[in-house]
Amino acid sequence: MSDPVERLTARLREEEAVVVAYSGGADSALLAFAARRALGTRALAVTAVSPSLAASERSAARAFAREHGLAHVEVCTDEIERPEYTANGRDRCYHCKSALFDALTPLATAMGAAVALGTNLDDLGDHRPGQRAAAERGVITPMVDAGLTKADVRAASRELGLVTAEKPAAPCLASRVSYGDPVTTEVLARIEAAEAALRDLGFPVCRVRAHAGGTLARIEVPREEILRAGEERERIDAAVRGAGFTFCSLDLSGFASGRLNALLPLLPS
Numbered sequence: 465m466s467d468p469v470e471r472l473t474a475r476l477r478e479e480e481a482v483v484v485a486y487s488g489g490a491d492s493a494l495l496a497f498a499a500r501r502a503l504g505t506r507a508l509a510v511t512a513v514s515p516s517l518a519a520s521e522r523s524a525a526r527a528f529a530r531e532h533g534l535a536h537v538e539v540c541t542d543e544i545e546r547p548e549y550t551a552n553g554r555d556r557c558y559h560c561k562s563a564l565f566d567a568l569t570p571l572a573t574a575m576g577a578a579v580a581l582g583t584n585l586d587d588l589g590d591h592r593p594g595q596r597a598a599a600e601r602g603v604i605t606p607m608v609d610a611g612l613t614k615a616d617v618r619a620a621s622r623e624l625g626l627v628t629a630e631k632p633a634a635p636c637l638a639s640r641v642s643y644g645d646p647v648t649t650e651v652l653a654r655i656e657a658a659e660a661a662l663r664d665l666g667f668p669v670c671r672v673r674a675h676a677g678g679t680l681a682r683i684e685v686p687r688e689e690i691l692r693a694g695e696e697r698e699r700i701d702a703a704v705r706g707a708g709f710t711f712c713s714l715d716l717s718g719f720a721s722g723r724l725n726a727l728l729p730l731l732p733s
Contacts, residue, residue, distance in 0.1 A: 468610065468611075468612050468616040468617075468619065468620045469498065469620045469623065469624065471610035471611060471612070472494075472495075472498045472606060472607060472610045472612060472620070473498055473501060473502045474610070475606045475609050475610045476498055476499050476502035476503060476507075476580075476606055477502045477503070479503065479577070479578050479580075479604070480506065480576055480577065480578075481503060481506035481507065481508075481575045481576055481577035481578070482499050482503060482506070482507050482508070482577050482578050482579075482580045482604075482606075483508050483510055483568050483571050483572040483575065483577045483578070483579050483580065484496045484499050484507065484508065484509045484510065484580045484582070485510060485512070485564060485568060485579065485580065485581050485582065485603075486509035486510055486511050486525060486529075486534075486536070486582075487511065487512075487517070487521065487525060487582075487634075488511065488521055488522075488524045488525025488526075488528055488628070489521075489582070489628065489631065489633065489634055490614075490617055490618060490621060490628045490629065490631050490633075491582035491583070491584055491607065491614075491617055492509075492581075492582035493525075493528055493621070493626060493628040493631075494582070494607075494617050494620060494621050494624075494626065494628070495580060495582040495606060495607060496509040496529070496534050496536075497532055497534070497624065497626060498606075499580065500532065500533065500534050500535070505535065506575070506577070507534075507535065508535045508536075508537065508571065508575065508577070509529055509534045509535065509536045509537075510536075510537055510538070510539055510567075510568055510571060511525050511526075511536065511537075511538045511539075512538075512539060512540075512541045512563075512564050512567060512568075513538050513539065513540050513541070514540065514541045514542075514543060514544060514563075515544050515637070515649045515652045515653070516543070516544070516560070516636040516637045516638045516647075516652055517636065517637070518634070518637060518656045518659070518660075519656070520660065521634055522538075528626075528627065528628065531627075532626075537571075539567045539568070539571070540567070541563045541564055541566075541567045542563055542566075542567075543559060543560045543562075543563035543564075544647070544648075544649060546559050546563060549563070549638075549647065550646050550647045550648065551646065552638070552641055552642075552643055552644060552645055552646060552647045553643065553644070553731060553732070554593070554643065554728055554731045554732075554733075555593045556593070556638065556643075556647070557592060557593045557594040557597075557639075558593035558594060558596055558597050559597075560594060560636065560638065561593075561594030561595075561597035561598060562597045565579060565597060565598070565601045565603060569601070578602070578603075578604045579601070579602075579603045579604070580603070580604050580605070580606055581598050581603050581604070581605050582605075582607060583595065583598070583605040583607060583608055584607045584608065584612050584613055584614050584616070584617055585607075585608055585611065585612060585613045585614075586613050586614045587614075588608065618630070632668065632669050633721055635721075637652045637655050637656055638652065639724070640655045640671060640672055640673050640674055640724075641655070641673075641674045641678070642673065642674060642675045642676075642724060642727065643724060643727045643728070643731055644727075644731065645674065645675065645676070645677055645678065646677075648678070650678065650708075651674050651678035653708075654674065654678060654681075654707050654708040654709060655672050655674055655681075655707075657706075657707035657708065658672040658681055658703065658704045658707035658708075658709065659671070659672050661703035661704065661706065661707060662683070662685075662700065662703065662704075664703075665696060665699055665700060665703060666696075667685050667689060667693065669685065669686055669689075669719060670683065670684065670685050670719065671683070671684040671719060671723070672684075672704065672707075673715075673723065673724060674709075676711075678709075679709060679710040679711060680709065680710070680711040680712075680713065681704045681707075681709040681711065681712050681713070682713050682714075682715050683700065683704065683712065683713065683714045683715060684715045684717075684718065684719040684720070684723065685714075685718065685719055686718055686719050687717075687718035687719075689718075690714070690716060690718055693714055694714065697714070700712065700714075
């Protein structure tokens, strides 16, 4: 069976029911869509709502679920109340995913369902402590089992006509906070507002990385956009400071996912 959609659907049909951890990104959207196709009413998409989820992402997840008739609910997660998470060490994602699974497990138990995560093969080589939390709790990863890469996810989504096929990656807002700096609702709101302002200025792919306790914003845009960002520096500076940052800088290396992982070797084991 060579077609990624067929492989994923076949894997999902091995389950009695699934609760999909659904953020609305390309991976979880395809997984939720395929689960609905494979299992019908025995598939539930669940979005975790917390200060680390941007309002625009929450709205997009709702819209996608409505468009495709997904059974969809939202649950509140409490990671921001967990000191291990807010300390923002190298294992922050572990504590975030633990909070997620704590919220999803009661729903899955009531349905007799497995909790499913939208991890793909390409995710396995990155620093993702959340995968350990998933493994400890028996969370399934159907796209890994079906052998789907990120390219497969996007190709399958295009084939199915899903709007998420070309959607840029949008990890949680906490991933923008420099390791070792506390994750707070205030700094997350600051990051969300600054990124929204950058998108309004015509930079749809961007990251606002928060450093120095959330006072310094380091802006990443794709390399081909750096010159234009320089030309727009006054508007960018005003927008970012207006979001609550004291200082604003532009990273001349350009945008790269997971850039803050460069700090990991400097952190305690």
